Amino acid sequence: MEKIVVGLKRVVDYNVRVQVKSDGSGVETDGVKMSINPFDEIALEEALRIKESGAASEVIAVSIGTSDAQQQLRTGLAMGADRAILVTVDGDIDPLSVAHVFKALAEKENAGLVMLGKQAIDGDNSQIAQMLAAIWGRPQATFASSVTIDGDTARVVREVDAGLETIEVDLPAVMSVDLRLNEPRYVKLPDIMKAKKKPLDEIPLADLGIAGGPPIKELAYAPPEDRQRGVMVDDVAGLVAALKDKGIV
Amino acid sequence: MAKVLIIAEHDGSALNPSTAKCVSCAAAIDGAEIDIAVLAASATDVAAQAAEISSVSRVLTIERPENEHAVTAVLAPQVAAMAGDYSYIFGPSTTFGRDLMPHVAALLGVNQVSDIMSVEGSHTFKRPVYAGNAIVTVEAPADSLLVATVRVASWPAAAGGNSASVEAGDASVEVPSHTRYVSLESAASDRPDLQTAAKVVAGGRALGSEEQFGLIYTLADALGGAVGASRAAVDAGYCPNELQVGQTGKIIAPDLYIAIGISGAIQHLTGIKDAGTIVAINKDEEAPIFEVADIGLVGDLFQIVPELTTALD
Structure with a gap:
């Protein structure tokens, strides 16, 4: 396989405790740390390992968004991606359109694999890989915790509710990766310097001629109902009494 | 209609x-x-x-x-x-x-x-x-x-x-053969299913080893409940991945959830917000799990859990 396309979404850093804006229009992002979606970072790490094993020749990092996402793509380049593509769009883009962007780029680049995180930690939708597989007409291997490339096929272990499921897919294919697949490498300073010289192309969304689906509108954000702090007991006898009091045991 | x-x-x-x-x-x-x-x-x-x-x-x-x-x-x-x-x-x-x-x-x-x-x-x-x-x-x-x-x-x-x-029903359509099921590795268990169990006992990193995680199974069995775990416990290899509760594991809503040695990272709390009663047992009284627990007990889990198991069995 020649090329692996990896999606890198810019999201609110996973350590940030998000706050809903008082007008309900979204969550506070002003002055908030932004990072690569952690699952996407794992996808990139896996793509780099596949390339390092000799099974692929080029890793292309792709993001969709405003020019701010250049920052995440530069981090991806510093990790080891060979080049990056930013599909520029102002405002929101619906998931089906995102899948169409990846299809357009996968076809343009003749990709053997498209690797994505299993979900983005902002919208928590978990849709893009599955949608891409559908419209591209290629296999999907979601929630991957182990990937083995063997010529024109890949064997993938998937984390499913019942345990670990193994499937075999023909390449090209789409994969969405889970937490335990690998631990992404740390970026070193010389890599950051080198990444500045790597190509980062921008393509306006309109140039790809994408037609997604009718979007699902977000009407209002609200904070979740908080659980109240309960009582503290001193010992096991107190705990058992409290459980009995609630009629649970 | x-x-x-x-x-x-x-x-x-x-x-x-x-x-x-x-x-x-x-x-x-x-x-x-x-x-x-x-x-x-x-x-x-x-x-x-x-x-x-x-x-x-x-x-x-x-x-x-x-x-x-x-x-x-x-x-x-x-x-x-x-x-x-x-x-x-x-x-x-x-x-x-x-x-x-x-x-x-x-x-x-x-x-x-x-x-x-x-x-x-x-x-x-x-x-x-x-x-x-x-x-x-x-x-x-x-x-x-x-x-x-x-x-x-x-x-x-x-x-x-x-x-x-x-x-x-009618769904005659050609299906592709490019994706093939190979096998499923599942930790066979007679315990209730984690996703639908009325009672869940979950363990975290503080259990310290796969062997000591056995305390969780014993308590779950005494209660007739399912076993869950934090991501840290799964990553440490104390128990299989399908037991993970949280944003990236299972999101559950049992009547009773007992969190043992789980500090309560926000990603874990996401998985248990809808539980009826949350019980937290942890040696660190500052652990975030106590902010959402209905009943909290600070202490050494290796002493508390066997005692609780005996009391409930």
Whole structure:
């Protein structure tokens, strides 16, 4: 396989405790740390390992968004991606359109694999890989915790509710990766310097001629109902009494 | 009238309780007429269980050998072929539904609403985002088919006692062979299923080893409950991955959740927000788990857990 396309979404850093804006229009992002979606970072790490094993020749990092996402793509380049593509769009883009962007780029680049995180930690939708597989007409291997490339096929272990499921897919294919697949490498300073010289192309969304689906509108954000702090007991006898009091045991 | 098709989750012989939870969600839509699709190699047993769920009009079976295992590339074109005059197609937010439903949506050219927590109107729903730290109300277009997953922790299983008609459905469509099921490695257990158990005992990193994690199993057995774990415990190899509770594991809503040696990272708390009663046992009184616990006990778990097991057995 020649090329692996990896999606890198810019999201609110996973350590940030998000706050809903008082007008309900979204969550506070002003002055908030932004990072690569952690699952996407794992996808990139896996793509780099596949390339390092000799099974692929080029890793292309792709993001969709405003020019701010250049920052995440530069981090991806510093990790080891060979080049990056930013599909520029102002405002929101619906998931089906995102899948169409990846299809357009996968076809343009003749990709053997498209690797994505299993979900983005902002919208928590978990849709893009599955949608891409559908419209591209290629296999999907979601929630991957182990990937083995063997010529024109890949064997993938998937984390499913019942345990670990193994499937075999023909390449090209789409994969969405889970937490335990690998631990992404740390970026070193010389890599950051080198990444500045790597190509980062921008393509306006309109140039790809994408037609997604009718979007699902977000009407209002609200904070979740908080659980109240309960009582503290001193010992096991107190705990058992409290459980009995609630009629649970 | 709102025609809803629900895709049954099953293992070839038993219907997963997630299906009856999808029925509860569908029944919250005004004027819902609910059908369940059972795609299987042999659908008889599963269809009979689905026909018992209240509010269900018809159970449609699609039997073909390729449906022996739930492979999305195989199932999705058949589901899309069944879309016909349905206004809604629902599946559960389990890994089965999360794998299948977006693929179905894309085949049908529409977006998907993930993880419906509540039905606010015919096309208006609430769903969690940012690991449950915000709830967003979304509105899907009223003039196109709506594909969605139902957040199973938010809905009770619909009652039984029904006897809906079981009919052969129509989904003759070619399916690809580019995706092949190989095997499933599952820690066989006689304990209740984590996702649907009324009581769950979960352990964290503080258990310290796979051997000591056995304390969790013993307490769970004394209570007749299921076993869960934090991501840290799974990553440390104390227990298998399918026990993980949280944003990226299972989201559960048992009547009783006992968190032992779990500090309560926000990603973990996301998975237990809907639990009835949360009990926390931890040696660190500052642990965030105590902020959400209904009953808290600070102390050494290696002393407390055996004592509690004896008291409850």
